[in-house]
Amino acid sequence: MTEPRTLLAADLDSQTLRVVRAIADTGSITAAAARLGYSQPAVSQTVRRLEQRLGMPVLTRVPRGALLTEAGDILARHAATVLRSIDSAAEELAKLAGLRTGWVRIAAFPSASSTIVPRLIERMSADYPGLRFRYIEAEPPEAVQTVRDHTADIALTFSYPGDPDDPHGASAAGLTATPLWREDMILILRRDAGAGLSPDASPLALDSLAGAGWIAGCPRCRGHLLHLCAAHGFTPSIDYETDNVSAVLAMVEAGLGVALLPSLALASVPLPANVVARHPATPDSRTVHLVSAEASHRVPAIAATIAAIDALDTSAWGLATARS
Amino acid sequence: MTEPRTLLAADLDSQTLRVVRAIADTGSITAAAARLGYSQPAVSQTVRRLEQRLGMPVLTRVPRGALLTEAGDILARHAATVLRSIDSAAEELAKLAGLRTGWVRIAAFPSASSTIVPRLIERMSADYPGLRFRYIEAEPPEAVQTVRDHTADIALTFSYPGDPDDPHGASAAGLTATPLWREDMILILRRDAGAGLSPDASPLALDSLAGAGWIAGCPRCRGHLLHLCAAHGFTPSIDYETDNVSAVLAMVEAGLGVALLPSLALASVPLPANVVARHPATPDSRTVHLVSAEASHRVPAIAATIAAIDALDTSAWGLATARS
DNA sequence: TCGGCGGCATAACACCGGGTTATGCTGGGC
């Protein structure tokens, strides 16, 4: 004769409620067991355990089945609410799993904003109409930081060869950084500036521009330019600094200098008539990376987005698959 | 790498939801564990199991705690509903257990309707204002049947000594029948009828009424009368039959005959002026029983009612505690 | 920059809740 301690909500788990509800619906333990896919004793014992936890009977056994007691009625009534809520939770989760809902937050560098990102989101939205997206434009270090602090799920970054703080530095945390594409660096100069140097569309020796004025962009891009020129034996005179690609082109067009731009930056703005793009004689490139939290790969919407990034056709932007 | 099968609602038990909710509230696994009274690994593992059932992460681990993912958000949101519902079920059950709510259905024989039953319900209502009662008047066999088929929780019955179908016959089922009180049988006759026989208030030999006309009530009462008279060597002439006590008294008053009534029957109607009640010289009694379903004794409201019946002061009705 | 600390994960283990099959009992209907 165990002392019936005070009732705890912990005594009521959803499994038990499911059983009570099945009995209420079917009117017998045996039928409830059949409906739930259990053996009859399983249900019988579940009820018995419940009853001894509650300290009072939940159902009265009658010759052809079982009737709920008042306590059983209470349980069955609330079971409806509980199970309905659990079912709808399961349904929402199934929608997440089935990519019929979900958010994906993306961070990327400026020149991706007008190329890769819109194409990606367009594609994903077409394939999975339920998914929603957020986008934050950020330079690589900040973009990685957004992933690290869970402000974004996915970051697109770039790194120059030999870059000390390239995105791989992030992999120490739970982050992964995988190279996506190799992006050619292209020299931008006024048509007449390079006129005497070599035929129009052919590669151009970098050091032939040693004496030119230079227009540079973000700090890391400027750093790369300095590094690259040093390897070619000169120090560029960087006279103008701007991140703005249109501004760079206008400056070049105005004859203020030359620039070294990644091909993505050129993909979304038309080249002014008397401005030309020439590959350096010794090819130069940077690499676009995808940075994401390891754990997030199990989030269906994020995994699908990553897959879509991999599947993007980037040939129009001058991107080549990265060999890592 | 287990294949993430489709999500089942069965994967979501209330215990897990409780954990998710605690994490959502506290912001860390450790704090949630403390709040739930678990060890930290218990919660950690609960989450891990949940995640592998869902096939997607539920929370993202951050340096100083954990953040919910979208899936975790869904769970936490529904957990609120589920747990609220479970809590309110527990609360209602606690009210049942605490006798602050509940129904008790009573069946009893007619002469209890105007004596024991109102007193009992009055008493119970005073002690437990939340309890509600239903009452059905029924002769013993029917009253036992109401308990058997769960139309009533408690039946008050009576049985005459040697009664073949007394309530004990019911004990074969899950029913119990316990004797409560011994109820004296009393002879009712007109003052002048017994005048020459013995002093007014003294016991009266039954066979002194052998020649009188008799007024009898319910079938079992009539049966008892026949049995009793046979033991005294005569067969009564039963001229009138009615269950109605007032009618019996009026008939006696009118000189139509004499009657043998249980003391409870006399408790609620005044004896007409020229009608007297006399004990038989050889005392005769019947026994009042309580019949109830074994299992119902664990129902608090019913147990309390039975206790209240035991505690009733029945001296005013001429009932003596039964010796079983 | 290094040690302390807060927080999570993992390992190893124990328990019992909750399932199974086999079987018995009871009450009702043909």
Add this chain to the structure above:
DNA sequence: GCCCAGCATAACCCGGTGTTATGCCGCCGA
């Protein structure tokens, strides 16, 4: 009076869900 439907019990088994002990990692403060 026998058969059948339905519930209970026994005996057993497994895995979910706790426990403690321990390790790793990232942050913070001296």
